Amino acid sequence: MDIEFLGTGAGMPSKQRNTSSLVLDLTDENRENWLFDCGEATQHQMLYSAIKPRKITKIFITHLHGDHIFGLPGFLSSRAFLGGEASVDLYGPAGLKEWLQHTYQITGTHLPYELNIHEVADGLIFESDQFKVYAMEVQHVVKSYGYRIEQKDLPGTLLIDRAIEQGVPKGPLLQRLKEGQDIELDNGKTVFSRDVTSERKNGFIITVIGDTSYCQSSIDLAQNADILIHEATFTKEYAKGAREYGHSTIVDAAQIAKEAHVKNLIVNHISARFMPGEMAAFFAEGEAVFPQLSIAEDFMRFQWKNGQLTCLTKK
Secondary structure (H helix, E strand, O other), X not given: OEXXXXXXXXXXXXXXXXXXXXXXXXXXXXXXXXXXXXXXXXXXXXXXXXXXXXHEEEEEOOOOOHHHHOOHHHHHHHHHHOOOOOOEEEEEOOOXXXXXXXXXXXXXXXXXXXXXXXXXXXXXXEEOOOEEEEEEEEOOOOOEEEEEEEEOOEOOOEOHHHHHHOOOOOOHHHHHHHOOOOEEOOOOOEEOHHHHEOOOEOOOEEEEEOOOOOOHHXXXXXXXXXXXXXXXXXXXXXXXXXXXXXXOEHHHHHHHHHHHOOOEEEEXXXXXXXXXXXXXXXXXXXXXXXXXXXXXXXXXEEEEEOOEXXXXXXX
């Protein structure tokens, strides 16, 4: 699983950072890409990445402020011209459906694929045979949600020598055992999957939280996550203003990561007031509270593999 950041700025685009958007690349898991927020020019940012709009099958919107949604109508429209024929499921707060419908009605836009809009509330909002996604409202000046993505436990490794010892022939029966199914051989013998596979492996947990001030909901959403992606708009110098406008400092984000016992914290939604030369001091504030910290920049790509988080690329 990879995570690519397309926009890591706050409020409006700057020369260093575009507005909020990131992609969860699940190609290895289910051949899908999931988009979280879609700020202005998100589709333009994709032109400088390997992400294909037609592969985006789910979009999760944290809240309805413009720096998180103004790129959405254009992206959905352009996707149709770029080979996107499969349906898209769109999740977000109440009002998202009405806003999109009015936008497309007024502009005469028609989407040739199915768009399923789900206006979310706290709780389980999506489940498949591989994933569960939960939403929970966090603390902002408008209704804002964080999302928790849980990969279900993975099958153990097939111990093929042990299976063959029990008389299992090569072929589809081995695959069924690997998938956790017990089988019956032609001689009537039952071979139990648990006897020829290693223990199941824990799936990953990722929490994505958009705009919020420090709150208990964020801690609950992030509990024991492998990766927490959290806004960090300001330094602690601007803590009062952060609370007033429903935002977090990097210290707030680090404290949430610490209290939630997460393994890794990636912060984004950085105010344009902080120049590249100030990032070392910005990082130091958060690292003092939570050492497993990364500050995202546009086009950074992170990989989660074998229980380790690695930054692969940087523009």
